[in-house]
Amino acid sequence: MILLGELGMRNDNVTRYEAINEIARRRGFFWSSFEIYGGVSGFLTYGPLGSLLKRKIEATFREAFLKPLKMLEIESSIITPAKVFEASGHVKSFKEPMVECSKCKRKFRADHLLKNQAEMSDSETEKLTLKQVSEEFRRHSIHCPECKGEFGQPQHFMTMFVTRIGPYSDAVGYGRPEAAQSIFVEFRRLFEVARERLPLGLVQIGHALRNEISPRQGPIRLREFTIADIEFFFDPENPKCPLLKEFEDETLRLIPGALKHQGVKKPLEVGVKKALREGYIETEWLAYFMALAKRFLNSLGVPDEKQRFIEKLSWERAHYSSQGYDQEVLLDRLGWTEVSGHNYRADYDLKQHMKYSKVDLQVFKEYDEPRSVDQLSIKPILSNIGPTFKKEANRVIELIASVDAQRFAQEIEKKGYFLADDLKILPKHVQVIRRKVEEKGRKFIPHVVEPSFGIDRLVYVALEFAYRRKEDRTLLKFPREVAPIQVAVFPLVTKGGLKKRAQELQMKLSREGFEVFHDESGSIGRRYARADEAGIPLCITVDKLTLTDNTATVRDRNTWRQIRVRVEELVHHLNEYFNHKIEFEDLGKIDN
């Protein structure tokens, strides 16, 4: 709870969350779209400051993840033919339980009502079948929050947007609910383009769509949002992460599944190495990305103690995941809020697309030297199969062809027969052939670790962690690399050639690649206040002295301290400042 008298709100009712949403709307970070048409939930418009902030966060993401691992970025379409999401399992799994009020006909997410009215946890509701949902509704006598009406039977609602591609009405398309699938679908070509190297990180940052039944206000649960998906492919026989040593001393705040299941709320503070040794995290790459994700959130202004990783229990995990941690950030009103998911997708997706497309998506890895390996094959002896199995002979031959040769040989050796359904195959029916063959390499499906970030949530997080009140004014203390606008240039007064001089300096800085804010109206104090509220780290003021000795004042947003700098050194110094090579004091000589 903070004081917000100057915003014209009732102080005692305004949370940090509301204050941030107010400033987001008023200063043009973001707001709910289509206001003039009464609004449609789940859609957000980023105004000028928000659009800059969002792109800065995306750039910071690229610096943090893409550069150190030389990952490759792609851009693909949002509209996707149905086949892709049939293969990926989304058509089957991407749905939520929904109930309709029989009185007012409003529709709600059944699990949200159970959370709000029956105080069940996410983890409890995600486990329920439709039948169990219905029982819980009865048991807790849950009624419509709008009109107190009775609910009908719960149903599943598919939360992908559906459309038709082209003039043929049967060509169903979906709006992608994530950016990952195009990476899997295009993997073959991407792997070639990357000259067949593993490990290989492929990334897509882009819009995605989820037709939420009841989206929340603001940027937290949107129907259209921006996702940053990393699909990191590696050889499952070589799962070591050579970069992990960078993070050996890094501590993660973890709630592993076993503890979560016991109801533990306080995270373990555990080193990356120990987390792997104790089996809290299954694979090194997953641990590496979690450590990187923690530092990335640090760089957006979120301290360690406001972050944690919480494991998904088996029934909470997405259908493709074999281990999953959510990275959560503690927000003022919203509580612990997921900002990224870290899933071990193993070979799930490529396998599914192989199955549905009939295209081989395995990779081939050449051995350093060809290896001599035992090859086992099972050959049916037709002259013995015929008399024993008669009409069933063909079924037996098919069975032998389809079964794993290794397993078949082992069973026959151990038990003296191989039993499948009602067919008992004896040694006399088959010939087990063992051969030495030379293998040049092996074919396999790479495994995938997926860190996936919700960019809109990160925008909100950056805003909330930047938000400060100082002497009844609002400051957005964005870290330097995230600030949407880097510098403001003001003439102290608009007379005496100062305006022109300020414009020249502004143009110069703009040409050098800085995002520059220009403001001539109101007193210099009002202009500083507006700049602080937009989160601009440095304000440069041109005054009478500038015209004679070519110096200007630079003011620090965080401390309001001022410093006098030489204008001709400004570009160089600003570059160093924004690259964290120097601090504010190093920009010049302290003035006051």
Next chain:
Amino acid sequence: MILLGELGMRNDNVTRYEAINEIARRRGFFWSSFEIYGGVSGFLTYGPLGSLLKRKIEATFREAFLKPLKMLEIESSIITPAKVFEASGHVKSFKEPMVECSKCKRKFRADHLLKNQAEMSDSETEKLTLKQVSEEFRRHSIHCPECKGEFGQPQHFMTMFVTRIGPYSDAVGYGRPEAAQSIFVEFRRLFEVARERLPLGLVQIGHALRNEISPRQGPIRLREFTIADIEFFFDPENPKCPLLKEFEDETLRLIPGALKHQGVKKPLEVGVKKALREGYIETEWLAYFMALAKRFLNSLGVPDEKQRFIEKLSWERAHYSSQGYDQEVLLDRLGWTEVSGHNYRADYDLKQHMKYSKVDLQVFKEYDEPRSVDQLSIKPILSNIGPTFKKEANRVIELIASVDAQRFAQEIEKKGYFLADDLKILPKHVQVIRRKVEEKGRKFIPHVVEPSFGIDRLVYVALEFAYRRKEDRTLLKFPREVAPIQVAVFPLVTKGGLKKRAQELQMKLSREGFEVFHDESGSIGRRYARADEAGIPLCITVDKLTLTDNTATVRDRNTWRQIRVRVEELVHHLNEYFNHKIEFEDLGKIDN
């Protein structure tokens, strides 16, 4: 026609277009999406090089248009509630004539068939009603190009993607076919955020969707594409463009409507000033943006003589446009191809959204000093209206309230009565009141000029204009600011510590913000060839000498010349080179 022996194609059949598409696929610029599922026309995947190139072009666009005019960028959603596109006129107008073959049931764009089989022009087909399309089909006896079958009656097909928002099946949503409407819909808030300044440029770069009936291959006509829409708002009473003087000497290649109508194919070469004076271009801002667009295309590698602006005739223009020019680029196989549209949208869109939303979207402009103006109002005299009109009295009162007072007073004065439908209002029925009032400013709907670019087409254009053959090898001569990767760092050989040294230099340049390519496999000659083909302007090679005197070789992609540079000066010099402050020769001392 060019020789492409080394690509393993039949030389005599390969056009530049095909060669570019081949390199685009093989090197990972872009390719048709969903190949493993047999492909779906109209969707493109940008691979790593393409995605970098596309983002470079978007950055160049921002530099060229946003910076000089301090325009503000927004980001909004693709899914849009139906109301928005009902108001904008798209639901009514965004459709194409389609015919279905009665034999094979394939569907085609009727106008495309008329162009291909009856040699009609765009301009001719866009004029036709469905009935006329049907007549032309009969007249030219047009049959199915696939199976020679008969076509049924032409129908209109709505080319927006349709979906449903949320669980209520009646909430229709469309995929936006352009990025402009969200700017109009959010104008009120954006205008406030911009502190109510005019002129005001608002911009959105983002995905858009058009459910084309028959999309073309490659990035030219896509179902999902990236559009960069500038909506530039200005006061129609102050339509001067103060920046126009920058372009006074600039020559545009124009085909104005009148000449186009006469069948003229050769553009006029005319100065910007003259184009305005002669009325070829209606407003200064339109002319300004056309000149800027020409220079922007220059910066992507397109020379003046390969560009032109061609006016849209009244029946070819979009429904919102009162004057429109297409900027076209001459491509090798595709001929003159539109890359941007420049439309004078006047007050069309804001007016429509005012009408549909009932929200006032006018802006208020304060006069320097309040003005005294005559205000005219018409007051009904009820005691006379009642007896004359009896049961119709209410209709008369409503009519008087709704009619323009100026017009009413004039008619009554001129004719002695005012006639509306069947109602004849006489002077005795009304009191005409004239009053002096003080006006502080005026309210008006700003006018809009819209330059709109197809980013995917620009990616293709940049690729085609970069494409060169030299000594049987392919070079992509991207301009420095557009090249997806700026530098490659190679060890001459991988032994003797050179590999490590190259990696260090690569990391350093990457941290300094350069996009760096790393390649260790094959001879140095092969690596140079691969770098040339990826359009990398500079290759830096680390050799034995580097370890002793800390110099390296830099090779120019365009000339293959090499130069020896000092490694510690490299970052500084590369920054100057990529900002066009120095040329290749200035990087160091010429070596050979």
